[in-house]
Amino acid sequence: MSIVLKQERAKQLPFGGIFAAVLGLTVIAWLFLNQSLGQVLLEWLPYLAKGFTMNVLISILAIAIGTLIGIVLGVMELAPFAVVRAPALVYVQIFRNAPHLVLIFAATYIFPFELVIFGNYVPFPDWVKAVVGLAIPASAHIAEITRGAIQSIPTAQWDAAQGLGFSRSQSLRWIILPQCIKRSLPPWMNLYASITMGTALASLVGVHELLHSANDASTAVQRTDFTVVVYLTVLIAFFLFCYPVSRFTQYLERRLASR
Amino acid sequence: MSLTVPTSTTLVELQDVHLSFGSNEVLKGIDLKVNKGDAVSIIGPSGSGKSTILRCINGLLIPQSGKITVGRTRVDELKTETERIALRKRIGIVFQQFNLFPHLTVLENITIAPRKILGISEAEANRHARDLLEKVRLEQKANAYPGQLSGGQQQRVAIARALAMRPELVLFDEVTSALDPETVGEVLAVIRDLVREGMTSILVTHEMRFAEEISDTVVFTENGLIVEHGTPDEIFSKSTNPRINSFVNGLGGRATPLHDGEGI
Amino acid sequence: MSLTVPTSTTLVELQDVHLSFGSNEVLKGIDLKVNKGDAVSIIGPSGSGKSTILRCINGLLIPQSGKITVGRTRVDELKTETERIALRKRIGIVFQQFNLFPHLTVLENITIAPRKILGISEAEANRHARDLLEKVRLEQKANAYPGQLSGGQQQRVAIARALAMRPELVLFDEVTSALDPETVGEVLAVIRDLVREGMTSILVTHEMRFAEEISDTVVFTENGLIVEHGTPDEIFSKSTNPRINSFVNGLGGRATPLHDGEGI
Amino acid sequence: MLDGFTTHFIDLMKTVGLNFEFLTSGYEVRMWLDGMVTTLVLVVITIPISLIFGVLFAAALTSGKKWLAVPVRAYVELTRNTPTLVQLMCGFLVLNMLISNALGGAQNNPLTPFFWVVAITGLHVAAFHAEALRGGIEAVPSTTIEAARAIGFNSLQILRYVELPLAVRSALPSIINNLVNLVKLTTVGSAIAVGEITYASIMIWTQRDNVVELMLVILLFFSLINLVVARIGFWLEKRLAVPGFGQ
Amino acid sequence: DATLDRIKARGKLTVGVILSGAPFGYIDPKTQEQKGLNIDVAKALAAGLGVELETQTVTPPNRIQFLQQGKVDILIANMQYTEERAKTLGYVPTPYDRVGGAAVGRKDSGIKDWTDLKGKTACVSQGSNYTQPLIEEYGAQVKALPSQPESLLALKGGNCDVAVHVSGTVSLMLEDRADEWKDYAIIIPSDLIPSDSVIWLRKGEGDTQAALDNIVKSLHVSGKLIEFARTNRLPSIAYLEEQQKKLKDGSQ
Ligand SMILES: Nc1ncnc2c1ncn2[C@@H]1O[C@H](COP(=O)(O)OP(=O)(O)OP(=O)(O)O)[C@@H](O)[C@H]1O
Ligand SMILES: Nc1ncnc2c1ncn2[C@@H]1O[C@H](COP(=O)(O)OP(=O)(O)OP(=O)(O)O)[C@@H](O)[C@H]1O
Ligand SMILES: [Mg+2]
């Protein structure tokens, strides 16, 4: 009996998907019943979509930069020399504990709006600052993920690589890190989802992302029902973007666990 | 024990090698000489320092005192990582726990070191790898992943991988202890072929009858010392040391039943 | 097989019990009677339904048809969880995989059910638990955690835990199969004491000689049916059924060598 | 005396190029200190709320009862896959207004921004606790549960005395991690004028242009809180460790 | 000076504008272009300098930062003249408008005067210059939300007794969406700290200041500003008319 129950639990129905569908249908039905509202929303959709591309762009760049820096930091955390280890450890400790919001604020306020490179003015727009603000915590988290993954590789693999004549860095590059990818993919994707959701914070510093666009739209239209619908749209947009990522992560985790 | 003067054919020589881990003295003065083309077996109880000797020879461990020579290289005097890596390229080592790289296919496991370290072209490396796979009788498994192979097959790949660097010397550390009795034979057969072809080899093993059959010299270690060495006959049949006799006859050691692959 | 009329001393009775998991018919008409104070052993090959019979008796499984009576309770007709819990309080069961609660000490493992289910005071529960621990010879382990005990010790705690609810009946499901031969004896010794004190018990076991020694009745199951039952003598010595003979003599079953704890 | 100390501090900071001038303005200092207190209060309130609801959600998810599991699962998926800030805006701006309308006017609505921050962040993190606990509960061997059932425990007692104690032990590292995130998450309160430390800092730096200075304080402040949270977690792990269970 | 040189060199005037709602700055629901008095003034300034206009939307919490960093050359962002601000920033002496804060609240709230706000909650936007007087003079509890729409929604949700914002915006909104806001009104007749809307720039940029001041003056005199106010439906143009008259008289 108990065994049967367990199996039932383990089987995960795509409740989230069902939920999104229900929510989406409700909104559509509502818009259908209140045609003028639907009309207005339709007019604003391109504007909102433009905002959302900003979220996607920021999140992709932030995770890309964060991953590159994070891997380096993670390797540094395991370096045999304290001089290399210490700064990485301090960086990771501080920025893993720092609220995303604060880091985004910090990035937008501390960096200049343009950089002078070889006498040319290169603009440093706000959204790039948001990328930096999110890449910093991302790199701290990825450093931890990388460190954990490297430590989970049996030392025998290091022995084998060094026995063949690989140097430490070659072992890392060719033998150890490739094996880490599989183990760290699920936490990496979790982080990606969390960074994507963090992009909404960029609205607070004036980056024209989805939430900011929604705000503009509700300011301009000034209808309470429209405001409600716009916020629901924002919710659904993020959900549709993040939910597949999280489902795929769960699938990967299950597949790895069954190994 | 006997301090032999290196002759022109000596490939490996250890003289009075001492090594401790912290306060735990593991090697207490090891002397050992291996001639080019010879097969030397090291036997002895668990914890007596057998693996440690192998690790000293390829520079994975550095002794506190004593001389280690491989060819013209003074291993104990190597200072930099680069120098030690140059040494390791000349010495193949195979471990008890195969330690194949799980993310690479059999072929890639064998070719990665020649390609990335020696800079050999992929085509050339693959050709050599296929020759080696034929030698260990695994031609048809080139594209399998380690997870898809049996223990015995994995260990044979590990041997092929060690040979891919064309070493002058191969060290085998209890290569059959992690295998089930049925697959031990496959692996021993491969090693027997290698030794017969004249590859200089040092084997740590618990397969007494196998050691007896293929070795030129057998060395018995106990407590960080080489307590006896000689021809297989001297050790296995004519030794007067009661410790050795009881070990060899499976009383004192963890000697496993022998499957020497005669049937393969 | 023989449909006996319940007498005043009958404690457990199964009549024509059928049970399937999906399309897999596991019990195909079981009849069994256990008198108060008796020890009944169930023997038979793996998968023949022995564990399933025990689980039906304490209501962990509900048969598709047939009657099960424990004392005055019709087990097969119990409708609610509450009723089944009331039944289980009267029946102790000990499993092959001891299944102690790893986060509780030995004493807590034993007292948790009396305290939380019967509402007995902690002091009273502890007193009783210590008596039981003495009975299973583990007084000195009261404050250890299961992880700190050997398999045999854990199994004895599991028995004490089952007895803590002062059951009328104890079911033992292959309580020694997960133990190494050396600790089997400890556990059997405890069960022997219990049976001698007159505790009504049903034992699923592979320890043939033990079953022979302590049982009043032995039952042989095969393929979801009780193919024979009788006194130990009738089953172990006088049976004419060749299946039983070969099983009892360790050919057909997975009978393990006997360590009946005589020496403890 | 305190004033003297403040002046000294400001002068000292000036020598390293940091402007802590605002410490002389009574109303800003009060707001700033209140901000720290509010953050601490938020943390102290949301942590138990997240834990209580995490346990309830986990119980619902593993109850095997569809009418309990499905809505909770839907909530968990929704909250895990949408930004907390958007949830907060939806709750505070949209839901709150609808509630006001339903109650017949804003004056009857007792829900404050503080309530919304506590509710949204607490329940958000509760969803993560629930997932961790669910994993732990499902990892309890079915034989152990059967043993509990055979002793006579009912489902609730099994959850209370067997499944949860074991699940808590295996989920503790994730739970601590979630709590660290919860502490960080309380900063979204600044978006709806809950006067926690970030809000207070924003109010000050929009007037005074001393972002770096206040940012340093915030980073230190949160590092400190999270250090304490992680310490307590470590201590709990030690305390709950059972010989022979887990690693 | 540096700013004017740069504007000329680039041929571009970068103006920080705030989109806090009609009539000052908003996105046209139809064309999704920026509209409003702030935008019109910005356009006129760029035209007066003979350069192109580039607008950068700013929010109350980041507008000063943007100006200080040089991301924008000037701010036309609902920022009234205060002595505090004048200490750190430069400004164009001739105002382009004068506004004060209006308190929106429920008609039945019983609040009739600023002094009634003692102990009551007032919502403002973050960075608003009404914060300090509301707290220090009138003893109100201030809640600062990221921007005006959030503040007004908070008012509707019952989280504040009044929302205090630039009077032009709120009165236009109450008029346009009378239905939705039928229970609400501007409940305090007088404006809070009515002060001059000025164009802000970095401190010490004298040439830019002078150039812009001339343009603003001419906008007053030519009646352009009044025209902007009309097209954007500013509720009151009395101040602008008065300024026009004063400046006309002065120039004669
Ligand atoms: N990295 C290490 N650090 C500390 N002590 C070590 C280390 N490696 C080995 N030792 C100790 O050195 C001693 C000899 O180890 P070694 O592995 O050489 O023995 P062995 O003869 O190979 O035994 P076995 O047959 O079990 O492999 C042992 O007591 C072991 O505990
Ligand atoms: N929960 C279950 N679901 C489906 N089939 C089951 C379940 N439990 C037992 N079975 C099946 O019922 C049959 C009898 O099982 P049971 O455990 O009673 O056998 P057994 O006689 O106790 O065997 P063993 O000696 O191996 O313990 C087996 O074929 C088993 O696969
Ligand atoms: Mg060894």
Ligand SMILES: [Mg+2]
């Ligand atoms: Mg069974």
